[in-house]
Amino acid sequence: MPMSAVRGCQEGKATPKFLEVKCPRCKEAVEVFVYMGGSADKTGRTTADEKCPECGYVIPQGTPSERLERY
Numbered sequence: 001m002p003m004s005a006v007r008g009c010q011e012g013k014a015t016p017k018f019l020e021v022k023c024p025r026c027k028e029a030v031e032v033f034v035y036m037g038g039s040a041d042k043t044g045r046t047t048a049d050e051k052c053p054e055c056g057y058v059i060p061q062g063t064p065s066e067r068l069e070r071y
């Protein structure tokens with residue numbers, strides 16, 4: 001049986017990672033998803049608009065996670 005190298009589709013595919021960050025406005029915990037891996041312009045950026053449940057502040061899609069405070 002030949003050992004065929006199974007090529008996963010990992011390359012180029014961004015995997016969203018769950019993060020809890022502080023709302024920039026009211027410091028309430030907001031759950032965001034951040035792309036890990038994939039293209040460099042997406043890595044570490046939020047996958048979608050996330051609204052703060054407390055004050056309604058929207059963290060826009062594409063916000064770099066380093067700009068957000070970890071909860």
Ligand SMILES: [Zn+2]
Nearest residue numbers: 023026052055
């Ligand atoms: Zn808030």
